[in-house]
Amino acid sequence: MVRVIKTHIFAFLVLLLLFSVSYAKPHAIYQYSPLNSLMSGVYDGGKTIAELYKYGNFGMGTINGLDGELVIVKGQAYQIRSDGQVVKLNGNTNVPFAQVCFFTPQKSFVISGGVTLETAKTLIDSKLKSKNIFYAINIKGQFEYVKARSVPKQFKPFVPCLEVVKKQSVFELVTTEGQVIGFRCPEYIKEINSPGYHFHYLNNDMRSGGHVLNLRIVSAEVSIDAINEYDVEFPQDNIFLQQDLSGTLQYKP
Numbered sequence: 001m002v003r004v005i006k007t008h009i010f011a012f013l014v015l016l017l018l019f020s021v022s023y024a025k026p027h028a029i030y031q032y033s034p035l036n037s038l039m040s041g042v043y044d045g046g047k048t049i050a051e052l053y054k055y056g057n058f059g060m061g062t063i064n065g066l067d068g069e070l071v072i073v074k075g076q077a078y079q080i081r082s083d084g085q086v087v088k089l090n091g092n093t094n095v096p097f098a099q100v101c102f103f104t105p106q107k108s109f110v111i112s113g114g115v116t117l118e119t120a121k122t123l124i125d126s127k128l129k130s131k132n133i134f135y136a137i138n139i140k141g142q143f144e145y146v147k148a149r150s151v152p153k154q155f156k157p158f159v160p161c162l163e164v165v166k167k168q169s170v171f172e173l174v175t176t177e178g179q180v181i182g183f184r185c186p187e188y189i190k191e192i193n194s195p196g197y198h199f200h201y202l203n204n205d206m207r208s209g210g211h212v213l214n215l216r217i218v219s220a221e222v223s224i225d226a227i228n229e230y231d232v233e234f235p236q237d238n239i240f241l242q243q244d245l246s247g248t249l250q251y252k253p
């Protein structure tokens, strides 16, 4: 009898283990909600940070109410609020949009010597095997300058994102150390995500950051994870289901 119970417990633990690791796919992006939903003003979502962690320890997005910029680094989520404060988020915080992966870079190289954001993008482009797949990108090191923004928390009735960014806060950091967390999406993904690069920044002291508008790199290591799977989960709540998403994505974040 004892042996039977032990066997059952063992089988249960094996199943539990299989279930818990089944999400942890390398080179796979999990995205909650299409981006045009957020852009159109759907700022409340039913996905929690704890649920996002099942699909990745690295990523970005925003928080319910469009309350700032979200960065996930090494399995910890941070909110960069529009007042500039960085808040360590707990697992029960909800998000309306996010994309995460288990960052597993296959390639890395160093950029140095006052390289601007546009030049960095061109350099990264030259290292990519194709523009038809997604990439997760980490740029870690010293920055001469980082210009980042965050957006203020919204209250109902929500206005489209294009209106909110007119009230964004812009932070200019000089001589700073930290990391850029981001993704590069292919052109054909329009409406579901933003084609090209989308970067968020987090300072090493975890006290500043935001959505990257510009930067200049002193010296940094660029790591690239070529993605071979892209999963989108659609919200099931009425706000999303009833929203008119027939328009085109007017704003590139």
Ligand SMILES: [Zn+2]
Pocket (backbone or CB within 6 Å): 069, 198, 199, 200, 211, 212, 253
């Ligand atoms: Zn952003």
